[in-house]
Amino acid sequence: MAEKERLLKARESKRAAQEEAKKKEAMERQRSAEPVGKPAPTKAPPPTSVDTQVKHPEKQVEDPRLVLDLRAHLEMSGHSVETCSQVNVTSTSCKGFLVKMGGRIKTWKKRWFVFDRQKRRLAYFVDKEEQKLKGVIYFQAIEEVYYDHLRSAFKSPHPKLTFCVKTYERLFCMVAPSPEALRIWTDKIGR
Helix, strand or coil, X not given: CHHHHHHHHHHHHHXXXXXXXXHHHHHHHHHHHCCXXXXXXXXXXXXXXXXXXXXXXXXXXXXXXXXXXXXXXXXXXXXXXXXXXXXXXXXXXXXXXXXXECCCCCCEEEEEEEEECCCCEEEEXXXXXXXXXXXEEEHHHEEEEEECCCCCCCCCCCHHXXXXXXXXXXXXXXXXXXXXXXXXXXXXXXX
């Protein structure tokens, strides 16, 4: 587990370094193309993307001007967050129980899931106390999230509430406690 985490962090830092190198190269090209007598711009325009982040050498910190309120976003998308007691939604996280199929041994176990925008991960624990971390799915590893309409999940306890999270390495099959919880989880993880 630690090896996977290390590899994902290394991949992310490599991407950040490549992006930084591209930005420097573009700035150098722009400087060389400008006339000599023209003054250089003093301030760069503010970023416009919601996912833009301020890069620091050791960690990534989201620009506070661009923070998206998860709860408000879900409500604006038409989800009834107030009436769905199975999912606890705050401005930065979604928490709740899902039933997850095991990786090697295909048994279904109830796990406490935490969708955390600040840590950019979907973590799952044995229980609500969040003491024993069982696994992590990093946002950059998620390829797609979809409702299991083909019923491909092996012996799902509730096929109509089953959805899948596909990553580079594995397919995670999960069962939501209700149809509204299913919509909330698939909408949030899939974005």
